[in-house]
Amino acid sequence: MKTPRGFTRIDTWVFDLDNTLYPHHVNLWQQVDQRIGEFTANFLDVSAEEARRIQKDYYRRYGTTMRGMMTEHGVRADDFLAYVHQIDHSPLQPNPAMGAAIARLPGRKLILTNGSTDHADKVLERLGLAAHFDAVFDIIAAELEPKPAPRTYDKFLRLHGVDPATSAMFEDLARNLVVPHLLGMTTVLVVPDGTREVVREDWELEGHDAAHVDHVTDDLTGFLQRLSARP
Structure with missing residues (x-):
């Protein structure tokens, strides 16, 4: 039985964007x-x-x-x-509770996305989260090589001076957590809460029990609130 990595030494919090910082059922x-x-x-x-x-x-x-x-x-x-990325971002609603929880986390907060910075900026603005993140590492910064390619994570870590051993990664696709876990990061898989229909491929919803997934949550806001409330 695996022992999941914890959060006691985490000083860098890395978040995917789409279907991670907003609920899957928004279907953006x-x-x-x-x-x-x-x-x-x-x-x-x-x-x-x-x-x-x-x-x-x-x-x-x-x-x-x-x-x-x-x-x-x-x-x-x-x-x-x-x-x-010419889409309607209006389905996204501000999430001040998540913003407050992110703000209370110690250290840096970064976005690592396969999308563009332009798209990320629009999403973060709609969610009211833009002020809480230090930087966005997008597909252009990755030189057009997307997650889960190992070189993309290497580029991200080097560019932002991130130590994997003191970092946590939040993702909605389990396959995108394989490399972060191998590098030493604490990994969190964000899954649909099951209350509403979501449009996903079956394989996108797999991997909850994978060895490279330390934690699973269907409520990221609540998960972060519990983390930030620790003494």
Whole structure:
């Protein structure tokens, strides 16, 4: 039986963005997902059904559909990102309770996302969390190589001077916690709370019991409140 890593020495708190800092059931990512499908269909001149198949195949194999489209078809990242992030962010509501809990955590708070800084800024602004984060490491900073690629985490750690042994990583995809755990980070998987329908692939919801997942929560705000309330 595994012994999960704790939080007593943590001085750097690393958060994924989409489906992590806001609930899965908001389905904001569903809008991005739809835009990715449209871009794929238009660029490759294929049906919506074929585009969907390609989109999800590349997502699984390359970490993001964009990476697959770049590798297989020479898509320009700027064109892809500009199109797929043209979404309505209004479903996101301010979360002052989460903001207060994050503010009480000791040390730095960073975003590590496969999205763009522009998208991250809009999400954080809608959630009322922008002031609580020191920096955003996005897909451009990663030189277009997405999580879960090991080199992306290495770049992130070097750029921000992060010590994995005193860091915690919060993610909604278990596969994106494999490398952080190997590096020595405390890992937290954020899952749907089960009260509302979510639009996710089956594999995206797997991994709760994986050895590289130290903690699982379906209520990130409550989880952070309990952490920040520790003496």
